[in-house]
Amino acid sequence: MSVSVPQDYLPLFIQLALALGFVVMTLIATHVLGPRLRSRKKEMPFECGVESVGDARMPLNVRYFLTAILFVLFDVEVIFMYPWAVNFKGLGWLGFYEMLLFVAFLMAGFYYVIRKGVLDWEKE
């Protein structure tokens, strides 16, 4: 096994530059070449062809926020699991117990959330 040197990353940087360059070029080219027409009606949100009524910025129920933040929480948990799963053998039993502990903490929180009824939408 060889040690990687900075030069080894050169192709990666070239690819990155090409990818970014393509995106930037396309954006600039479409702005320069593409015809454009602005009008009040065009910039309204598309509401299945009828004129939109009201404002999208209305007070949201806090339940949306709770659901969203809980989703993010458990989504991040999965992200932690990826590197752990890759190095599963290297980390050995200790790593396994650590992950078990981590999941247990989360599950305790999850249990609390369910007992509190945060995920029940229709709570009266």
Next chain:
Amino acid sequence: MTEKNTLVARTQEEALALNVPLQEENNYTTLNLGPTHPATHGIFQNILTMDGERIVSSDMTVGYIHRAFEKIAERRPFYQITTLTDRMNYCSSPINNMGWHMTVEKLLEITVPKRAQYIRVIMMELARIADHLICSSIMGVDTGAFSGFLYVMQEREKIYEIYEEMCGARLTTNMGRIGGMERDLSPTAIKKIKDLVYNSLPKVFAEFEELFDRNRIFRDRTIGVGPVSQEMAMSYGFTGPNLRAAGIDYDVRVMEPYSSYEDFEFDIPVGHNGDTYDRYKVRNAEVWESIKIVRQAIENLPEGPYYANENHYYLPPKHSVYRNMEALIYHFKIVMGEIDAPVGEVYHAVEGGNGELGFYLISDGGRTPYRLHFRRPCFIYYQAFGELIKGGTVSDAVPIMSSLNVIAGELDA
């Protein structure tokens, strides 16, 4: 941002715990489904009031393609109204055509020969197959499976080829005449029909059913979704496959047999719960029954003329128009719409793709109907849609709509 953009809490407890203001009233979200929404097949508008993901209520607007069929029908001679019926339920136009011809024949008291009746049955059943194929496969598309649609579209094209062989058109067929058919089944048509009902369609359709019937995703999204009880179905005027899915075996073909339906052996499939999955299953079972009917009709096709000998109403054959004075006169009078119909009041119903398709015709003895009313099954049962989706999620509303098989042209007339 202003105060408007803040979070609010529903209960006092939440407001204290999260330090956000308490919401004074139920602030539901309003969502606009339609008129040009990819999930609504045809043009309907539903303004849904939502509590989170649950639909609280819906406000339905229809009439976006209202074309005033009934008004046009009052100004057209009888044979020209066939073109209007095509465009009503365009997924199964031959059924509409034949239904209209039979209504006029009832008014004129014409008996159609057996052979014509059998040809009509074949065409109507093929139309039913085409209608149900679209409905079932579009349900697949709406629940996320496109391949089923591609499978059965190929078969529908074969049905269209048979239509073309019979009348030259694919979709708006304008098939048949008052008093019979305009032409006999050609040998090519017979060959194509036999090939369809014996070889290609059963094979492909069995494969299609295999793809969906026990598909986990499809079942999860349809079983128990939008159930219709028997009482609700009756009260809302459901007919056709949607009614039969609720478990009521009402079928016009059996209840009031027309066009020799009493000669054929077939079952009426019924469902149990009337949910989306049952509607799908009933439609599929009906395709198999229709295949059975077409097989019987094509095997036992009686010999004889394919039109009634009614010079006043049935266009004379072209060769005699060129040689025979009387034929020329009749031809002219029929084409110019100068045939007076007797006074009468007729209601005739056929089993359309979506249910009881009725024609209520009042004639005052003139050349055009005095009043013609179409009983459009879609129009009547679509009003239950609002109640069916109540309490469900938006993702349920989409398969419910496609399983009801609402055809905009028929709905708005």
Next chain:
Amino acid sequence: MTSVKMTDAPPGYEGPGFFATSLDKLIGIARSNSLWPLPFATSCCGIEFMATMGSHYDISRFGAERPSFSPRQSDVLLVMGTIAKKMAPVVKQVYLQMAEPRWVVAVGACASSGGIFDTYSVLQGIDRVIPVDVYVPGCPPRPEQILDGLMQVQELAKGESLRRRESEEYRALLESYNILEKNDR
């Protein structure tokens, strides 16, 4: 040996190892071979469009495999079926919200002229509310005809000058349909 047919090269100057043409033509080719349709299907013609989209006729062969149901990402508005007067503002709104360059195809007799429905409730042709580029006759047109209509749009897209959409004539056309408002750019 491949059966894939390449698009024809536009007229230009060819030499050893290079090929020069105008930017207009290059962009024209790019646009015409990737037209994203917005199927505005209301009735019978919409069913024929389903056949056109399906496996038998396969509209994807013309670079239009991606039907866009939002006007923002679409190039061709295919209006298929009767447009009632109740529906006319919706068609106009959808057209207005499409990005430039945009083309409109009136598929079928109803969309072109009202067809057999000369009645109080039907709009007598969508060209009363929005400008139309291609009319496809038929009631309903066969899928081949719809494909032909799409190919006509391809021809239009191929030959269109890059400056057309900024010209005074185009502005006047839109103004005649009351599509441009006073302070629109």
Next chain:
Amino acid sequence: MIDNQRLVEEIGGHFGEKVRQFGENSGILTFSIAPGDLTEVVAFLKEHPVLKFNFLTDITGIHFPDNEGAELCSVYMMHSWENRIRVRIKVFLPKENPVVPSLTPLFNAANWMERETFDFFGILFSGHPNLKRILNMEDMDYHPMRKEYALEDPTRRDKIDDLFGR
């Protein structure tokens, strides 16, 4: 087996003078009643233990401009699935005040059928939960299916009479 004769006896026997003009059109029994009796008659037919007219097939309207004092007609079609028999009820109404009770309490399906009839003919259904136009545009100011209104689109200019020899 219940036939039209039996129906006439049952309905005529129960309502007496209220039901009039019994007739048979292509096999379907037709009779007419006054608007006030409609709910009663339909409920009787629906809840009758033997007749069991459990299904409201259709509601529609007819316009007879020459029928002085009863220009409009509201037609109800009912179907008894068990006895395989249909019946048609006609309610004649004056043009000035065409009011008839709504059948929505008895059949949910009547809701849109009545809205359609109102839209086309201007027949007013009292007690209807949401009687407004359904197919035509909200701002339309006439009822297009009445005989005096033209079918054609008034804005069309290419149909000049000279071209058609009229």
